[in-house]
Structures are given as structure tokens and as C-alpha cells.
Amino acid sequence: MEFQYELTEEDVVAFNVYHVKNSNLGRKSLRWQRVVSPLLFLLFAFFLSVSTELETGPLFVVFGLTAILWAIYYPKYFYWHVTRQVRKALKEGKNDGLVGSHVLKMNKQGLTDISSNGESKMTREAVKQFKEDVGHFYLYNSAVSAVIIPKRDVDAEAFRKFVNNWLGH
Structure with missing residues (x-):
């Protein structure tokens, strides 16, 4: 997806x-x-x-x-x-890979975050936690960092359901 x-x-x-x-x-x-x-x-x-x-x-x-x-x-x-x-x-500092357009590809092997700075890949097992607040989803890959997905740009219910299935919850 x-x-x-x-x-x-x-x-x-x-x-x-x-x-x-x-x-x-x-x-x-x-x-x-x-x-x-x-x-x-x-x-x-x-x-x-x-x-x-x-x-x-x-x-x-x-x-x-x-x-x-x-x-x-x-x-x-x-x-x-x-x-x-x-x-x-x-x-x-420069925030080219952080702020801006992102494409998040998720499959059985893991996820790939594509931005103007290049690609960042991680396995499904590397996602430690899936959290959310009022406006965002967070896919934590360590104790202090996460892939940030704003809810305004995705169908929140479909994304939540997909990620929970993807993680096996």
C-alpha cells in the first residue's frame, strides 16, 4: 500500500x-x-x-x-x-528529508519512506509502536523517533486498520 x-x-x-x-x-x-x-x-x-x-x-x-x-x-x-x-x-539546519512531500510504501517486507532526501527503509519488526493523537499517526522506530503521518492527508480509519493488520495487531 x-x-x-x-x-x-x-x-x-x-x-x-x-x-x-x-x-x-x-x-x-x-x-x-x-x-x-x-x-x-x-x-x-x-x-x-x-x-x-x-x-x-x-x-x-x-x-x-x-x-x-x-x-x-x-x-x-x-x-x-x-x-x-x-x-x-x-x-x-536543513530539513529537506524531514519536512516536505513524502511517499510511504508499506508491504510484507517493511516500509519505505521516500522524500526529497532519498529513501529510508525499515522492516516491519523495526516498528516498535503505532501511536496516534488528534492530528497524526506515529510509527515509532525507536524510543525517540517515528515516522509521522498527518491525518489530514490520509483516510484515518483506513490507515489505522491497514497498519494494525500490517503489524499483526
Whole structure:
């Protein structure tokens, strides 16, 4: 079976955000930073109150509010930062094989991704996971990389059914 699609920088950003949101490491990192930083704020307030003449109440109110705001808004900042870093990385180098037109050929032997940069082949066994979000399908070939297929360019239901059969699920 053959699928043609156009991959944009937005699709690459969407994959990276999806991956961070759904990987154990990304979730642990977010949870760690969301909890530990507010505790450090409160610890800092305690040390300030002990080592200076400042009143304890106002210090804990200010640093407590900062800790609460951090815990609430940090996830938005975290994902914004991931998006920004991916966009920056995409702007730094040539992305000829990544963004642009793709043809994905899938058969019993494996899959071939054809782009302006050439061909990339992998066996069916090399596909570790098949995931999807609202706008994309992801054929993971390692813990951190995947073939990205935007749903806007394929019949989503037919593609999902084909890939599940192709993978033997």
C-alpha cells in the first residue's frame, strides 16, 4: 500500500510535544519540576525568615503564592519551551528529508519512506509502536523517533486498520 502526504514543521513540533507528554521521562521531568521548584521556593522563604529580620508571614505568603502559581502554570511553560526548542532546532539546519512531500510504501517486507532526501527503509519488526493523537499517526522506530503521518492527508480509519493488520495487531 502507498500513502502520499506533506509533512510540515508544525507536524514535527506536534510529534515532539506528543512524545514529551507521553514518554515516561517527559512526564517524570514535568512532575519533578512542578513539585520540587515550589518546595524550593518555600524552603528559600524559610531560610530568609531565619537569616534576616524579615517577617515570616509576608515571606510565606509571597513565596507560597509563587509556589502555587508555579505548580499551576509550569506545564504550559514546559510545553511552550519544548515547542520553542524544536522550532529553533528546525530553523538551524536543513530539513529537506524531514519536512516536505513524502511517499510511504508499506508491504510484507517493511516500509519505505521516500522524500526529497532519498529513501529510508525499515522492516516491519523495526516498528516498535503505532501511536496516534488528534492530528497524526506515529510509527515509532525507536524510543525517540517515528515516522509521522498527518491525518489530514490520509483516510484515518483506513490507515489505522491497514497498519494494525500490517503489524499483526
